[in-house]
Amino acid sequence: MANIQNWDLIQTNKTNGTAKLKCPVCTETRKNKSDKSLYINFNSGVAKCFNDSCNALFFKDSVQKSINEKNYTLPSQQWINYTKLSDALVKWSETERKINQYTLNYFKITEEKFYQPALNKEVNNIVFNYFEGDILVNKKYRSGNKKFTQSKNGKPIFYNINEAIGQDEVYIVEGEFDVLAFYEIKIKNVISIPNGANDNDNYWLNSEKYLKDVKKFFIATDNDESGNNIAEKIAQRLGRYRCERIRFVGKDANDDLKSGVLEKSIYNREKYPISGTFTSEDLIDKMISLYDSGLPSCIEVKNSAFGNLNNIFKLMLGHLCIGTGIPSHGKSNFTEWLVLNYLLENDFKASFFSPEHLPLELHYSTFCEKIIGKNYFYDIQGTPKINKLELMQFHEWANQKLYLTSPDVGEFATWDWVLEKFKEQIFSFGINIFVVDAWNKVEHTGTKTERENISKTLSRLTMFAQQNNVLIIVIAHPTKMPKENGTYLKPTLYDVSGSADFRNQTHDGFCIYRYFGDSPYTSFTNLKTKFKFQGEIGQEVEYGYHLPSGRYYERNTTPQDYNLIDHLRQQKEKITQDYEIENKIEPATLNDAFGDVNDINYCPF
Ligand SMILES: [Zn+2]
Numbered sequence: 001m002a003n004i005q006n007w008d009l010i011q012t013n014k015t016n017g018t019a020k021l022k023c024p025v026c027t028e029t030r031k032n033k034s035d036k037s038l039y040i041n042f043n044s045g046v047a048k049c050f051n052d053s054c055n056a057l058f059f060k061d062s063v064q065k066s067i068n069e070k071n072y073t074l075p076s077q078q079w080i081n082y083t084k085l086s087d088a089l090v091k092w093s094e095t096e097r098k099i100n101q102y103t104l105n106y107f108k109i110t111e112e113k114f115y116q117p118a119l120n121k122e123v124n125n126i127v128f129n130y131f132e133g134d135i136l137v138n139k140k141y142r143s144g145n146k147k148f149t150q151s152k153n154g155k156p157i158f159y160n161i162n163e164a165i166g167q168d169e170v171y172i173v174e175g176e177f178d179v180l181a182f183y184e185i186k187i188k189n190v191i192s193i194p195n196g197a198n199d200n201d202n203y204w205l206n207s208e209k210y211l212k213d214v215k216k217f218f219i220a221t222d223n224d225e226s227g228n229n230i231a232e233k234i235a236q237r238l239g240r241y242r243c244e245r246i247r248f249v250g251k252d253a254n255d256d257l258k259s260g261v262l263e264k265s266i267y268n269r270e271k272y273p274i275s276g277t278f279t280s281e282d283l284i285d286k287m288i289s290l291y292d293s294g295l296p297s298c299i300e301v302k303n304s305a306f307g308n309l310n311n312i313f314k315l316m317l318g319h320l321c322i323g324t325g326i327p328s329h330g331k332s333n334f335t336e337w338l339v340l341n342y343l344l345e346n347d348f349k350a351s352f353f354s355p356e357h358l359p360l361e362l363h364y365s366t367f368c369e370k371i372i373g374k375n376y377f378y379d380i381q382g383t384p385k386i387n388k389l390e391l392m393q394f395h396e397w398a399n400q401k402l403y404l405t406s407p408d409v410g411e412f413a414t415w416d417w418v419l420e421k422f423k424e425q426i427f428s429f430g431i432n433i434f435v436v437d438a439w440n441k442v443e444h445t446g447t448k449t450e451r452e453n454i455s456k457t458l459s460r461l462t463m464f465a466q467q468n469n470v471l472i473i474v475i476a477h478p479t480k481m482p483k484e485n486g487t488y489l490k491p492t493l494y495d496v497s498g499s500a501d502f503r504n505q506t507h508d509g510f511c512i513y514r515y516f517g518d519s520p521y522t523s524f525t526n527l528k529t530k531f532k533f534q535g536e537i538g539q540e541v542e543y544g545y546h547l548p549s550g551r552y553y554e555r556n557t558t559p560q561d562y563n564l565i566d567h568l569r570q571q572k573e574k575i576t577q578d579y580e581i582e583n584k585i586e587p588a589t590l591n592d593a594f595g596d597v598n599d600i601n602y603c604p605f
Helices: 061-067 077-082 087-096 101-106 176-184 201-211 225-238 253-258 280-293 331-345 360-372 388-398 415-429 450-468 501-505 564-582 590-594
Strands: 003-006 018-021 038-041 046-049 056-059 110-116 121-132 135-143 148-150 169-173 190-192 216-220 243-246 269-271 320-324 350-353 402-405 433-437 471-476 508-515 521-528 540-546 551-554
Touching: 056 061, 087 101, 101 176, 110 135, 110 148, 169 176, 176 190, 176 253, 201 415, 216 225, 225 243, 225 415, 320 331, 320 450, 320 501, 331 350, 331 360, 331 433, 331 471, 331 508, 331 551, 331 564, 350 415, 360 388, 360 402, 360 564, 388 564, 402 415, 415 450, 450 471, 450 501
Parallel strands: 003 056, 169 190, 169 216, 216 243, 320 471, 320 508, 350 402, 350 433, 433 471
Antiparallel strands: 018 038, 038 046, 046 056, 110 121, 121 135, 135 148, 243 269, 508 521, 521 540, 540 551
């Protein structure tokens, strides 16, 4: 059990940042009385003594209180009554898992009778007790035949989270036994995701304060497809620049412990390269995979309403894109329509920072209109108003997909603030796409010239997109455009206010331009794509605008009138049905299964 101490014992005037001090608990009893073994993080409100025989943990009052906040039901804290383990369990653990009794005791593993829903009865279980500080916040029950259940409404958090506090490096594994396996080779700074290979926001949110200052993560999830998928998602949240992937020889850490190779296999590491200097050796794996699987993947939009767009313009994760257009020509609307379709068609999440579109609920209503295909407020042009059921359907979808960012009332956002928020959102929610609408609504800090500020911010944004493998779309207004024959000229990236760097530094860019008159339409123009395979600069696609829903559709076609969530579900169901029809397995006949059953001499065994 962690040695939890009172925060007030820490004597210092410092109130933010981090510090190393002498430990108030163990210094008196130590030979080296000047060792600064206590690491303190004032911002997170946690401290830890790195003297092994002390191991004291300190939590600020506010942090201690937050452990037991709001909506969770903590298990009974009387767990200690159960700590005597049966011989059978200890023997099983030592022979089957190579985990010895000392380790089981160290992690406060217990053995309890508990109802297993999958078995529909109460059975004996090995129990992983989840501690945050000295509070038991959750329990996971594993039966002899590998069924799992957990405390009802317990607090989701990484297993062994206390050991991540104050560490520069942390290993992340996919099961509690893997944490125990690492301990067998004397590595303690290991945490496990709580629910097998699921990825949900809550345990990330609850663990954030303990993990945000860690410098390096070794992602040691299972060596199989689902382990690879979860590793990708973890790296995405933590920032690829501070992650490395560990490849086990067997399936997981416990496997490699059993085969005696764990001490070696934890050095079998792959970087998630992002930027910097690389040799051919660093790149050879990627070059082979590029050779085998072709060009890097762009995000293609599948919805036919976009017409020819994929042929002239495709975006990519890791890029910065600038969208421009004359005010009221529809650049925000088109961007939102495009991003919503990306979200529908891919396993992506997006965050919008759109101070020009407040209040937030009004902004959300325009997303709802585009998804449902109707107007939020009125029956217009023969299209009925959205009903409450559709509103709830949108809510259910958007709740997992769409995040809005807004500074506090009266505050003006700076780029420092925006990027800090984005970093938090990548961690807490796993965001892949960020939209900033618009550039001029975010302030620069410092005293440089406007030109220098623009250049610096654009470099930060491109770097951020690359490092985190996210797409950032920034909407930027052009300078006042000159007129030709009474109409404004179409802006290019050189016309974006302030600097030619908007053309030079961004990866990609587009312009939305509206043609007025008797048959008005909107054009999308590729102003820049970094790579040839992304499209063709200067090409355009023409769209009509459906006023009730705010959707765009290929010019001179009929706008889609359906709800996109329903439509997508029907398409998925159809694909599954077609697959089942094509791959239908005919039941075996008696003869197929057992040979000639009429042959009295026939014996299958
Ligand atoms: Zn100490």
